[in-house]
Amino acid sequence: MFSRFPRGNWGSLPACVLAIVAISGCRSPESQSEPPALSEVEKKAIGFLQGEVPKWSRENGCFSCHNNGDAARALLAAVKSGYPVPMSTLSDTAEWVSRPDGWSNNKGDPGFSDQRLADIQFAAALYSAQSAMPDSKRLNSQTTLRKAALRVAAAQDVDGSWRIEPQNPVGSPATYGTALATLMAWRILRAGGGTELEPAARKASNWLQGLPPVNVPAAAVVIMASVERGSGDHESQVSTAIAFLKNAQTSGGGWGPYLDGPPEVFDTALALLALSRFSDAGIKQIVRRGRSFLGANQLSDGSWPATTRPPGGVSYAQAMSTSGWATLALLASRER
Numbered sequence: 484m485f486s487r488f489p490r491g492n493w494g495s496l497p498a499c500v501l502a503i504v505a506i507s508g509c510r511s512p513e514s515q516s517e518p519p520a521l522s523e524v525e526k527k528a529i530g531f532l533q534g535e536v537p538k539w540s541r542e543n544g545c546f547s548c549h550n551n552g553d554a555a556r557a558l559l560a561a562v563k564s565g566y567p568v569p570m571s572t573l574s575d576t577a578e579w580v581s582r583p584d585g586w587s588n589n590k591g592d593p594g595f596s597d598q599r600l601a602d603i604q605f606a607a608a609l610y611s612a613q614s615a616m617p618d619s620k621r622l623n624s625q626t627t628l629r630k631a632a633l634r635v636a637a638a639q640d641v642d643g644s645w646r647i648e649p650q651n652p653v654g655s656p657a658t659y660g661t662a663l664a665t666l667m668a669w670r671i672l673r674a675g676g677g678t679e680l681e682p683a684a685r686k687a688s689n690w691l692q693g694l695p696p697v698n699v700p701a702a703a704v705v706i707m708a709s710v711e712r713g714s715g716d717h718e719s720q721v722s723t724a725i726a727f728l729k730n731a732q733t734s735g736g737g738w739g740p741y742l743d744g745p746p747e748v749f750d751t752a753l754a755l756l757a758l759s760r761f762s763d764a765g766i767k768q769i770v771r772r773g774r775s776f777l778g779a780n781q782l783s784d785g786s787w788p789a790t791t792r793p794p795g796g797v798s799y800a801q802a803m804s805t806s807g808w809a810t811l812a813l814l815a816s817r818e819r
Contacts (some may be wrong), residue, residue, distance in 0.1 A: 531785030552604030553807035632675025643686030656804035735774030749790035
């Protein structure tokens with residue numbers, strides 16, 4: 484999951500990365516000239532991630548799924564929304580994810596590495612960077628994204644899923660689990676384009692359509708996949724998933740992994756990412772309560788405690804990914 488990558492080759496950096504070296508931050512041209520009105524919780528989260536995202540690669544000489552995957556995607560979402568991100572924050576990540584051919588050279592402890600997971604997370608960061616940095620020719624090369632998507636497709640299971648940590652049905656922030664990994668991989672395959680990716684994308688879509696919403700992460704995945712598919716063929720499945728999330732919300736506004744489980748930041752973030760797609764007044768109120776839970780559980784430095792399975796563990800990787808998912812959820816669920 485980690486790898487050394489040569490640095491200092493500024494001539495090959497993406498255009499937007501070179502631009503942010505010259506100015507104080509990078510913003511998506513689609514955004515307003517002024518930063519969006521973010522809550523203090525969101526500002527603190529972005530500030531924390533700005534310091535942490537580049538730290539792992541610069542201190543360890545390698546790239547990680549938690550810093551340069553989940554956490555970087557959160558910062559890229561902030562860039563896309565118009566929030567200025569310092570020049571030093573995303574340059575190394577952008578260079579790394581723009582070179583899929585080098586992802587196999589990732590340095591790290593094999594006991595803690597999963598190349599399938601790394602490919603999904605780096606490809607997801609690449610896809611997010613393309614959206615947030617549309618002026619970068621290297622990042623926005625369809626060939627680059629297709630290479631990344633082909634790497635992801637190569638690890639697909641025969642049933643259409645990506646069986647990441649299959650012994651854990653609810654996944655975790657940094658390791659995803661099968662349901663979330665399959666959703667993320669399916670998104671990448673669809674974005675990658677090309678007829679060679681269509682069979683794998685279709686198999687993944689079929690697997691997601693058959694996913695039972697029996698826990699909070701699965702219910703959130705069911706909803707997100709259905710909305711992104713844009714089909715009404717599985718309205719019953721989606722209705723069941725929405726009802727599950729409504730019933731699973733705790734009195735404090737958060738969600739745990741199961742219907743009767745204590746709330747966790749990661750599960751709350753997934754539920755918010757799913758429910759924020761709807762404009763129904765009742766669901767909006769549920770989303771507001773979920774956002775309040777995230778705000779109440781944010782630490783003073785802008786991060787969140789790691790969601791671990793089993794709960795209560797200590798993990799830098801899980802804490803970084805948890806903070807990335809929480810930030811993504813907050814940015815996605817803002818009322819406009």
